[in-house]
Amino acid sequence: MKEGSGPKQKLSRRRLLQVSIAGAVVASTGVVASCMTSPPAARGTGTTPKRVARYQDSPNRGRRCGGCTHFLEPNGCEIVAGEISPNGWCRFHEPRPA
Numbered sequence: 001m002k003e004g005s006g007p008k009q010k011l012s013r014r015r016l017l018q019v020s021i022a023g024a025v026v027a028s029t030g031v032v033a034s035c036m037t038s039p040p041a042a043r044g045t046g047t048t049p050k051r052v053a054r055y056q057d058s059p060n061r062g063r064r065c066g067g068c069t070h071f072l073e074p075n076g077c078e079i080v081a082g083e084i085s086p087n088g089w090c091r092f093h094e095p096r097p098a
């Protein structure tokens with residue numbers, strides 16, 4: 001008989017396949033669960049301190065975060081760290097294209 005082709009060998013290959021599929025299911029479930037529990041505001045938020053950006057909670061001459069290309073709904077910014085008001089402003093303001 002050829003080595004590796006007996007009933008015992010076939011059984012262990014089947015078992016290996018079952019264990020592999022079970023492992024893949026468990027791993028993918030963990031990835032989906034971690035995506036669902038991540039806070040959305042944490043994605044893509046900036047790291048520049050508000051003080052450095054001269055951030056203020058009020059508009060500056062009509063310019064406000066809600067009209068800036070860097071603003072992330074509902075209260076984040078690509079550049080500045082922390083909670084950002086749609087009515088705030090900082091020196092990195094860049095108007096959204098019309």
Ligand code: SF4
Nearest residue numbers: 065068071077090093
């Ligand atoms: S004005 Fe400044 S803080 Fe506001 S969204 Fe734009 S870059 Fe961010």
